[in-house]
Amino acid sequence: MLNLRLGIRAHDLPATSLDELLTQANKYPFTNFQFAPLKLAALGLGDVRLTPGLATAIYSKMQQHQLDVSLLGCITNLAHPDANVREAELKRFENFMSVARYFGNAIVATETGSVSPNGRTLANFEEPVFExxxxxxxxxxRTAEKLGVLFAIEPGDNHPIHDLKTTRRLFEAVDSPNMKLVFDPVxxxxxxxxxxQDQIxxxxxxxxxxxxxxxxxxxxxxxxxxxxxxAFGQGQLHRERFIKLIASQFPHLFCTFEGIRPAEIPTALTELQRWVALDTF
Structure with a gap:
């Protein structure tokens, strides 16, 4: 049977301390986190400036619980219309990349943002926003290449990068071996x-x-x-087809439960393990 490396977004667990987070995660066959400090104010993080010391302290404790960081989430609005706000967010992303090695060489990841905080807008699809x-x-x-780290973007509906065409255009325009993709079909x-959905x-x-x-x-x-x-297993995604496809194409791929409550995890695990085995190392 093919294998995947299963993780969860750290902020989907209801922990109020790092120790509690790790204890909760160890109840399940997770090997890794998508760890987004900006969404972990309950753990004393939030909009904190990551330093090598802080990153090492966090990651060392994770390692004691046999957990890694697959993705270091850094929510960044790459399309923000205010140049000053955008500059601050880009600097924060660059700081995350500079400390990624202290999280076990985690991949720093973000969606691509929006020109408006007020929900869906057709303005996101205009050419100046793409540029x-x-x-x-x-x-x-350029920063990732200098640091020797990987970063990833995640396309999504109502984002400037929202479909196959815009994703292709972005990768053609930014031809970097250090730029990768987080794939979320939903x-x-x-x-x-x-x-x-199958064709997409x-x-x-x-x-x-x-x-x-x-x-x-x-x-x-x-x-x-x-x-x-x-939650995974409760909707209309062609799950068996999707899981078998990614497991055959990408053995031991990092896969992350997203938007799931603890009570929903056992059912999602049972569904997933119908088609793949989960790494335990």
């Missing part, structure tokens, strides 16, 4: 294209086979002509 994302991403790529599925997934896997470094595992349900996100 802004290219400029931001190119800067991060982020690309809408109420209008969900019946083509196949196209991404085929085109970006050398770029995909991690996959998010969640599900979706179409209700009243809207796409609602739900």
């Amino acid at each position: 802004r994302v290219v400029k931001s991403t190119a800067r991060l790529a 982020n690309l599925i809408t109420a209008t294209n969900y019946q083509q 997934i196949d196209a991404f896997v085929q085109e970006f086979a050398d770029k995909i470094v991690a996959v998010h595992l969640k599900d979706f349900a179409i209700i009243d002509q809207h796409c609602h996100v739900c």
Whole structure:
């Protein structure tokens, strides 16, 4: 049977300290976290400046619990219309890249943002916004190459990078060996294209086979002509087909439960283990 390396977003566990987080994670067959300090204020992190010392202290404790960091999440709005805000966020991302080695050479990852904080907007799909994302991403790529680290972007509906075409254009414009892809098929599925989910997934896997470094595992349900996100195993994603595809194409790939509550984890695990084995090392 093929294997995957299963993890969870650290902020999806209801911990109020790092020790509690690690204890909770050890209840399940997780080998790694997607660890986003900006979403972990309950652990005393939040908008904290990461230093080698702080990163080492966190990672050393994780290692005592046989846990790694697959993705070091750094929420960054690559398309922010305010140049000063965008500059501050890019500097923070560069700082995360500079300390990634102290998290076991974690891959630093982000979605690509939005020009508006108020939900869906067609402005995200305008060409000047795409060019802004290219400029931001190119800067991060140059820094990543200098530091010898990997970073990844995650396409998603209502983001400037939101489908196969815009993802392809970005990778053509920013041709860097240090730039990778976090693939979340549910982020690309809408109420209008969900019946083509197999084609969407196949196209991404085929085109970006050398770029995909991690996959998010969640599900979706179409209700009243809207796409609602739900825990893995509870929706309309063609799960067996998807899991068998990524496990065969990317053995031992980092896979992360996303948007899941602790009570939903056992059912999701049972569903996942119908088709793959999970790494224990």
